[in-house]
Every structure is written in C-alpha cells, then in structure tokens.
Amino acid sequence: MKKKALHKRTVEAVRGIDFEVKPGEIYGLLGPNGAGKTTTLRCISTLMRPTAGTVEVGGLNTVSAGERVRERISFLTNDLKLDEHFSPDFTMKFFGELRQMSPKAIEERKDVLFEALRITGFKNQPIKEFSTGMRQKLAIAVSLLHDPEVVVFDEPTNGLDVITARTVTELLLAMKQDKKTILVSTHEMSVAEGLCDRIGILISGSLVMEGTLEHILKTTGTRSLADAFFWLYKEYGGENG
Amino acid sequence: MDKRLLSIVRKELRRVFTDRRLVMTVLILPGLSIALIYSVMGMITGDMNSQRDLHTYRLVVHEAPGNFSDYLEGRCEDRFLLTEKEDSGDALEASLEALRAETVDGVLVFDEGFEKRLEDFKRADSNPNVNVFYNPVSDYSGDAYRWLTTEILPEYREAILGERLGNPAYARVFTVNQDNLNPSVASEEKISSMILGSLMPIFISIFLFAGAMNIGIDMLAGEKERGTLATILLTPVKRETVALGKMISLAIVAMGSTISSLAGILVTLPLSSSLFGGIDMADISVSLDQWLFLGAALVLLAGVYVTLILSLSMIASSVKEAGAYVTPVYMVVLVSGMMAAMGFGGDHLRNYLIPVFGNVLVLRDIFVDEVTWWGFLTNSGVSLLVILMLLLVFRRIFKMERYLYGG
Helix, strand or coil: CCCEEEEECCEEEEEEECCCCCCCEEEEEECCCCCCHHHHHHHHCCCCCCCEECCEECCEECCCCHHHHHHHEEEECCCCCCCCCCCHHHHHHHHHHHCCCCHHHHHHHHHHHHHHCCCHHHCCCCHHHCCHHHHHHHHHHHHCCCCCCEEEEECCCCCCCHHHHHHHHHHHHHHHHCCCEEEEEECCHHHHHHHCCEEEEEECCEEEEEECHHHHHHHHCCCCHHHHHHHHHHHCCCCCC | CCHHHHHHHHHHHHHHHCCHHHHHHHHHHHHHHHHHHHHHHHHHHHHHHHHHHHCCEEEEEECCCCCHHHHHHHHHCCCEEEEEECCCCHHHHHHHHHHHCCCCCEEEEECCCHHHHHHCCCCHHHCCCEEEECCCCCHHHHHHHHHHHHHHHHHHHHHHHHHHHCCHHHHHCCCCCCCCCCCCCCCHHHHHHHHHHHHHHHHHHHHHHHHHHHHHHHHHHHHHHHCHHHHHHCCCCCHHHHHHHHHHHHHHHHHHHHHHHHHHHHHCHHHHHHHHCCCCHHHCCCCHHHHHHHHHHHHHHHHHHHHHHHHHHHHCCCHHHHHHHHHHHHHHHHHHHHHHHCCCCCCCHHHHHCCCHHHHHHHHHHHCCCCCHHHHHHHHHHHHHHHHHHHHHHHHHHCCHHHHCCC
C-alpha cells in the first residue's frame, strides 16, 4: 500500500499515509474518533477513491481494478448493515451468488462460518429479531463467506459483549494462522495490544508512528500503549486536529 | 445475462413479495381500495340517478297563466308538482327562501297580466317575460331549471304560437330527428373506447408512478440510510449491475401495483359504470395491435418513471429527502394525466416530444384506437432518450461516493 491523500467533500481526511500489511500478520490501525481510520479503510475496500496517491491490495490498484480487489477482500464496518427482513440463510446465499460462488461452495462455507460463530440455530430467523452481537457475528460471516485473502475490519469488537468480542478475536487469530492479511482499526488499546503484530497510530489524518508494540514503547519511552498513544497525541497536536 | 443481475432482481422482489406489509400496501390495497371506493361511488351515483328519474319536481309558480298548469300536466304528467301563487311581493320572497332551503326545486314568475299581454301580441312592446329561479346547490333544482328553460317553456311558447297561427303544426316549422331513432353514428364500442381513452391513461400513469414511488425511494435512499447498499457494493459486482437490477425489479413491482389498481376498476365496473358514463365491458374489445402498442407504451412509461424516481432517490441522503425530491415529479405526472384526459395536446406531433405528457397521450391514442406510427415512434424515441440519459446520470451518481452513503 502506497502513500495516499484523501478528500471527502472539502475536508482532507487523511494525508501522507504509507504502510504495508503482510500475509499472516494482523496490523492494527489505532486512532481517536475522526482520525481518518474509516476513510482509510474505505479506500482500501474500494468504497471510496483516494484523490491522490494509490492503494494496492495484493498488487492490484483499488481504483483501476476495484472489482478484482473486491473478490479478494473482506471489509467489515459498523456502517455496513444487512437487510433485516431476510434470514442469515438467505443473506449468505445472496452474497454468495453475488460473489459467483457455486451453491455447493456457499452451503459448505456457510456451515463452517455459522458453526464457528454459533449462528446455526438462528439461520432461518429474520435478522430484525437478532441482538447487536448476533448481527455483528452474521456481518462477519457474510464478509468472510468467500474466504478472502485480505481481511479489513473496522472496530470489529466495538459495542460487543465480552463473549462475542472473544469469538471475534479468536476468529481473527485463526485467520492469521491461515496466512490471511489482516488489517484492524480500533480505538481500544487492549485490542491493539493483545491482537496486533504491528500497530500504526493515526492522528488527525496522519500516520505518526508504526511498528511493533515494543518498538512504539521504546521510541516513545512509555510503558504501555495507552501512555504511548497519549504521548503521541500531544506531540502531534491531536487536540487541534 | 449476468447471473448476478438476476440475483439482485430476485432479492429485490423477494424483499417486496415476502413482506406482508409491502404486499398489502403495494399490491393488494391499491386494487382493493379502488374497487371499494369506486363500487361505493358507483352505487351512490347510480342510486342518485335512479332517484332523479323518480323525483317529482316541486315548483312554485307565481301569476301562472290559466292554461300553464294544464299544459304542464299534459306535457309531463306527474313529474311536476305545482303550487300556484297570485302575488309576487312577499310571497315571492317566501318562495325563494323555500328554494334556498331546498324544499322546492324551482320558482317561476310570470309577468303580471301574462295572458292579457299574450293576447295583445301585435303590440311590439307587449311581449311578456317569465323569470325562472333555481338553486345550484341542489341537483334536483338544477335538473328542473334545465328542463324548464330548454324544453318546457320553449315548447309552451311553441304551443302558444301554434294557437296564434291556428294550427300547432304551423309553429313547429320543422322537426328534428323525428324518424331518426339512432342519431349516433359511433358504435357502442367506439363510445366505450372514447370513455376509456379519457380515463385509463390518467389512471395508468398515476398508478404506475404511485406504485413505484414508495418502493423506489426505499430501494435506494432507504438502503443508503440503513447502510445495506454499501454492503452490496463491497461485492465484486459492477455498480451498473446493481443499478439495473434495482430498476428492473422496481419496474416489475410498479407494473404489479398498476395491474392491481386497474383490476380493481375493471372488476367493479358493473357496479361503478355510472361513474364512467355507463360504460359496459361487453362493448370493449382490444385488438392485438392495441395490446402490443399498450405493452410497449407501458414498458417505456415504467422505464421513464423508474429511472426518474431512482435517480432522485440516489441523490437524496435519506428517505425523507428523497420524498421531497420525488413529490414535485408526482405533481407533474398528475397534471400531465389530467391534461391528456381532458383532450389537450393530441393534435400536434410536438406534444409527443414532451416526456410524461407525451407518454400519456400515446396511451390515450391506444385506448381510443387512434394511435399513429408517427406519434408512437416520436414518443418512444423521446422516452428511450430520457431513459438513457437518466441511466447515464444514475450510473454516474452511483459512482460518486458522496451520494453513496446515506445519513
């Protein structure tokens, strides 16, 4: 992934970002609300076009090869919702068809994901009857239906209860074992500390630091990620951002 | 055809047809409510017409000539109930008050000395006058007024003139349609198609737009607002395919809603025919040509409406905002339908160039079996052009991030 600068309407949301996520790695994008995390992830997932710079997924440009990127990527964010009128079973079938999967492949993959996320018992119920956690788990199942090479999750555990959050983190770790390329945005320090191999800290649209947790602690001279984050936040004028 | 297009169409249709609330409001309720409303209105109108046929008109006649009562009785038997009054001062005011209160249906005031002045007819200034008063608020009074001024009094005048000439036949001068029992040269079928031609285009146009409006707004603005559209756009489907899938499914739903509404009218026609000039389904026959023209015209009209509604819904960031954009277009559809129903515009080819209005004109031509290739092709070309332009606009909007995410 190369440098990019983004404009949303007249607001410059992100500038000068340059980072790379490797297969088998979980990269955490950490930042406060409004730092530009979601905009960055939307560009990576092809939902938005960067106004300058390039974004590449598996060597494919997200603008010129958007469809091929979408074949390989999974993107999950709270802004994206599933039609509440349908059941998980139909939803998976519909998205499987859109991804040109065979009916057999859809069934097999659906069974695996529903089992892992404990949705099987509810697969024929309308989504509108689901709790927030259940909806989030189904959204994850839909996003992973096509067994993507690249997984981009925006605040995946936000608003979830402890049990559902644990299920999600376990799933991310399992995908890491499968050599998937995983990018997670979060503002929760514990998630970043416990889950990510490398962390990028985004403040006011700029990537101010990236590296392993040890590297960040050493560079900032702090003892926890939270301390490091606040130190960087002050250093880079986050209050004015 | 791209299988994913079919998947999107199937999903959209499933969304509507498996939602009991939507099935009820889009497909069943339009037909049911129209059938119910038109049946009730038809029965009320039919009942009013039959009541009018049996009604005895109550007239108050001031200063009536001696033979007028006999004349009226002979002319109309028991259709008029006459109350004669002598003076026209306070009594006239009382009669007019009764007319306002609808306790009488008409008041006739003959000039004082009416008969005497008739006898002095050779004096130029002696022509007497009759004033006829009615109450436009009352249907019976309106009927009585028309009957008195166009039939009863002119015939009474003719009878008096006949007496003067010594033979009633002399005053008649000539008769009209005495042996011509069927003056209309148009067939019942043609008359029925004329009535249909004035009514059906406006019904079809309005039902089609109304059927597409709410679902179309929800299909895009609603999906944007709820965040479900972006989820679909994350799949490797071309945005054009998503857009086209939504258009096709909306057109199908709108057609279904229109058919439901029209079925509501046609099924209840035996009960509501008095609303439509006594039209009889047995008199209506539609040729294969008309069916083909109608099919093509409906597809084009649905295309224009669907692309219009979806383009406006795409610009809007919420269902409420989309409603504000689409409502003025609905007004244009209503006015265009009414203008075409009233007979405006069919005499100039240029009117077929006007989107929506031209489409309704073509529908009218089809129903009255007067469609011309020039009118049809001109409007079809314009409709296709409008659809194409809106598709391009729609496609472009579909690629603009600021319009893709609601809220």
